[in-house]
Amino acid sequence: MKKDKEAKVRCGMVAIVGRPNVGKSTLLNKIVGEKVAIVSKIPQTTRNQIRGIYNDERGQIIFIDTPGLHLGKDRLDHFMMQASTGTLQDVDCVIYLADTSRQTGAEEENVAQKVAMVKAPVVLGLNKVDVKGGYLPQYIALWEKTKGKPIDQIENFQMIALSGRDGINVDKLIDVIFEYLPYGPGLYPADIICDVPQRMAIADIIREKLFQLMREEIPHSLGVVIEAMQPARNKTMNIKALIYVERDTQKEIVIGKKGEVLKKVGTLARKELEELLEKKVFLELFVKVQKNWREDISILQDFGYQNI
Numbered sequence: 011m012k013k014d015k016e017a018k019v020r021c022g023m024v025a026i027v028g029r030p031n032v033g034k035s036t037l038l039n040k041i042v043g044e045k046v047a048i049v050s051k052i053p054q055t056t057r058n059q060i061r062g063i064y065n066d067e068r069g070q071i072i073f074i075d076t077p078g079l080h081l082g083k084d085r086l087d088h089f090m091m092q093a094s095t096g097t098l099q100d101v102d103c104v105i106y107l108a109d110t111s112r113q114t115g116a117e118e119e120n121v122a123q124k125v126a127m128v129k130a131p132v133v134l135g136l137n138k139v140d141v142k143g144g145y146l147p148q149y150i151a152l153w154e155k156t157k158g159k160p161i162d163q164i165e166n167f168q169m170i171a172l173s174g175r176d177g178i179n180v181d182k183l184i185d186v187i188f189e190y191l192p193y194g195p196g197l198y199p200a201d202i203i204c205d206v207p208q209r210m211a212i213a214d215i216i217r218e219k220l221f222q223l224m225r226e227e228i229p230h231s232l233g234v235v236i237e238a239m240q241p242a243r244n245k246t247m248n249i250k251a252l253i254y255v256e257r258d259t260q261k262e263i264v265i266g267k268k269g270e271v272l273k274k275v276g277t278l279a280r281k282e283l284e285e286l287l288e289k290k291v292f293l294e295l296f297v298k299v300q301k302n303w304r305e306d307i308s309i310l311q312d313f314g315y316q317n318i
């Protein structure tokens with residue numbers, strides 16, 4: 011009986027949730043071994059679900075990276091939160107990722123409460139342990155308080171101290187997750203590592219470059235939509251992207267003196283897009299001021315939220 015079980019492979023869906031900036035996307039990229047999700051030091055970088063697929067001889071794990079759970083109020087925040095909390099219901103396991111280099115607080119308590127309601131097994135990933143002098147015990151205490159019992163009495167639960175960036179204990183995390191997954195064949199062919207609509211992946215790469223070059227407040231006001239994608243001669247792809255900002259002053263900053271900032275964004279993004287698409291890319295970027303685009307349903311639909 012046991013031997014028969016061991017012969018079978020496992021397959022399951024695993025949500026990665028946590029506050030913004032805790033390292034969810036970095037962990038996903040480390041696990042699948044390629045950049046499938048954009049990463050930045052600015053909170054709220056991920057704005058939609060991103061599936062990354064891991065395979066080994068034990069089976070297949072479909073990881074769902076999600077937008078960081080935060081206490082925002084506008085319509086985009088609402089869609090982002092739906093993209094995160096919506097995954098919690100239908101998964102086989104949840105990785106609750108915490109940034110131990112920062113203190114807990116109201117936002118973290120809110121995340122812990124949401125995760126505590128989930129039926130699926132929870133793995134608390136105590137991330138960024140490469141940073142010395144962190145606050146790891148605070149996260150254990152918060153989880154105990156939220157669950158109302160000591161850590162060793164919480165069922166369907168494991169915790170792992172790790173560093174997604176440096177790869178510390180990532181293997182151990184995979185081992186623990188496999189134990190929680192049901193037996194069954196993989197849902198994706200073994201050579202697929204990512205499931206994201208192509209236009210969203212392209213828009214995200216452009217947004218990541220903007221985030222790298224912008225100061226703290228502006229990224230919140232930035233949105234990127236792919237307006238057109240057309241294959242051209244000589245294996246070239248023509249891509250037209252629209253960058254939304256909320257104010258004229260932001261448009262000036264995004265364009266830069268003599269267009270130098272936008273040019274830099276275009277150069278950085280084009281290089282990465284050419285690798286992604288394995289084609290030459292001709293990239294055109296336009297900046298449009300649209301006050302309150304974060305509330306505009308038709309624009310938000312262009313960002314791919316219509317299925318939520």
Ligand SMILES: Nc1nc2c(ncn2[C@@H]2O[C@H](COP(=O)(O)OP(=O)(O)OP(=O)(O)O)[C@@H](O)[C@H]2O)c(=O)[nH]1
Pocket residue numbers: 028029030031032033034035036037048049050051052053054055056057076077078079137138139140141172173174175176
């Ligand atoms: N020191 C350290 N930094 C990390 C680690 N993992 C991620 N980071 C950094 O943390 C920042 C946020 O990383 P992301 O992966 O974008 O975080 P996220 O949780 O996906 O953020 P949102 O998408 O905004 O919710 C980046 O500057 C990363 O380089 C880690 O293990 N150690």
Ligand SMILES: [Mg+2]
Pocket residue numbers: 034035036047048049055056075076077078
């Ligand atoms: Mg992210």
